Amino acid sequence: MNFPDLLEAYPALGEGLRGRLTVNQPLSAVTWFRTGGPAQLLFQPADEKDLAAFLRKLPGDVPVLPVGLGSNLLIRDGGMEGVVIRLSAKGFGEIEDLGRNRLRAGAAVPDKRLAEAAARAGLGGFAFYTGIPGGLGGALRMNAGAHGTETCERVVELTALDREGNRHVLSNADMGYAYRHSSAPGDLIFTSATFEGNPHDETAIRQEMADVVAHREKSQPIREKTGGSTFKNPPGTSAWKEIDAAGCRGLQVGGAQMSEMHCNFMINTGEATGYDLEMLGETVRARVLKHSGIRLEWEIKRLGRFGAAGTVEPFLGREGEVA
Template sequence: MSYPDLLIDLPDLKEGTRGRLTPNQPLSSVTWFRTGGPAQLMFQPADEDDLAAFLMKLPKDIPVLPVGLGSNLLIRDGGLAGVVVRLSAKGFGGTEILDGNRLRAGAAVPDKRLAETAAGAGLGGFAFYTGIPGALGGALRMNAGAHGTETRERMVELTAIDRDGNKHVLSNADMGYAYRHSSASRDLIFTSAVFEGIPQDETGIRAEMAAVVEHREKAQPIREKTGGSTFKNPEGTSAWKEVDAAGCRGLTIGGAQMSEMHCNFMINTGSATAHDLELLGETVRARVLKNSGIRLEWEIKRLGNFGAEGPVEPFLGQDQEAA
C-alpha cells in the first residue's frame, strides 16, 4: 500500500529543510523483524536545529513518530500515517567525555557503542548496554536494562525537542522511570543525554562486557530476525518460564515462531508478515493467561495500521475480563 505524498500536499516542508525527506519509505528495511508497511513520510534531520525547524512547520494534526534502530519494534502491515523521524548517525551519533565521570551521547548512538566509549574512558556501569541491540533514544524512552542494571541508574539528564520545535532538558526525576517504562511526554523526541559512570579499570570493564556477549550468544537467537524480548517479566516470575509452561516454545504461525532457544524471543523465520508475528504474540498471551492466570505485557512496541488481514485482538479477544 502507499499513502498520499505529503510533500505534494505540503510543499513548504521542503523549504529550508537540510535533512532527507522520503515519501512512502518501506519500514521493513529499518526494523529487525524485516516486516511492516511504509511510513507516509520519513524525515532524517541533519541536526537538532533542522529537526526543530521542521517540526515548527509541520501541521499539528499530522502524527510524528521517532524510530531508532528498530530492534524492538513491530510495524504493522498497513504502515504508519504521518511522519517517521529517524535520527541520523551523522547528526545525532556523537559521543563526548565530560568531567565528573560523565559522558554525553546522541540519541542515535547504538547502546553497545556507548558501552565501548565508556570502557575506553575507564567508566564502569555501562557493560549491560553491550547486550542491548538498540540505540540510546529507545533506551532512554523505555528504561532499557539487562543483567541487573537499567538506564535510569546511569542517565543524568537528556535533551529533547517537542512537537512545536521547542527544546527541553529533562532530569532523571522528570522521566518518571519504572520497569521498562518512562512517563515522559510522547510528543518529545530525545536527541542526546548525559550519563554518569563509576571509575573502573578498563580491563575489568571489558571482562564484564565479554561476559555479557558470551551470555547473549549462548542464550539468545541473535542471528535471527527478531525483536528481542517479546514480553515484560511479570512480577515474581520470568516471561520465558510462563511461555514455556504454556507449551509455546517453538510455536509457529505462518512465518513467525517463538524461538526454541529462548522462548520469550519471537522470530521471523523468513516469510512472516507483521500480522503473523502479532497473531503469534497474542496467541501466546492467551495461552499463558489460560494456563497460569498471568497477563503478559508486550515489551515489543507494535505500531501502525493493520493490513488486509485485519486487526489482531488482544488475547485473541478471549477472557479479557479475567485478565
C-alpha cells in the same frame, strides 16, 4: 498500500531542510523483524536544529513517530500514517567525554557503542548496554536494562524536542522511570543525554562486557530476525518460564516463531508478516493467561495500521477474554 503524498499536501515542509525526506518509504528496511508497511513520510534530519525547523512547520494534526534502530519495533503491514522520524548517525551519533565521570551521547548512538566508549574512558556501570540491541533514544524512553542494571541508574540529564520544535532539558527525576517505562510526555523526541559512571579498571570492564556477550550468544537467537524480549517479566516470575510452561516454545504462526533457544523471543523465519508476528504474540498471551492466569505485557512496540490480513485482538478476544 501507499498513503497520499504529504509533500504535495504541504509543499512548504521540505523548504530549507538539510535532511532527507522520503514519501511512502517501506519500513521493513529499518526494523530488525524486516516486516512492516510504508511510512507516509520518512524524515531523517541532519541535526537537532534541522529537526526543530521541520517540527515547527509540520501541521499539528499530522502524527509523528520517532524510531531508532528498530530493534524492538513491530510495524504493522498497513504502515504508518503521518511522519516517521529517524535520527541520523551523522547528526545524532556523537559521544563526548565531559570529564567528571560523565559522557554525553546522541540519541542515535547504539547502546553497545556507549558501552565501548565508557570502557575506553575507564567508567564502570555501562557493560550491560553491550547486550542490548538497540539505540539510546529507545533506551531513554523505555528505561532499557539488562543484567541487573537499568538506564535510569546511569542517566543524569536529557535533551529533547517537543511536537512544536521547542527544546527541553530534563533531569533523571523528570522522567518518572520505572521498570521498562518512563512517564515523560509522549510527544518528546530525545536528541541526546548525559550519563555518569564510576571509575573502574578498563581490563575488568572489558571482561564484564565479554561475559555479557558470551551470555547473550549462548542464550539468545541473536543471528535471527528478531525484536529482542517480546514480553515484560511479570512480577515474581520470568516471561520465558510462563511461555514455556504454557507449551509455546517453538510455537509458529505463518513465518513467525517463538524461538526454541529463548522462548520470549519471536523470530521471523523468513517470510513473516507483521500480522503473523502479532498474531503469534497474542496467541502466546492467550495461552499463558489460560494456563497460569498471568497477563503478559508486550515489551515490543506494535504500531501502525493493520493490513489486508485483518486485525489482531488482544489475547485473541475482546476486553482481554481468551477466544
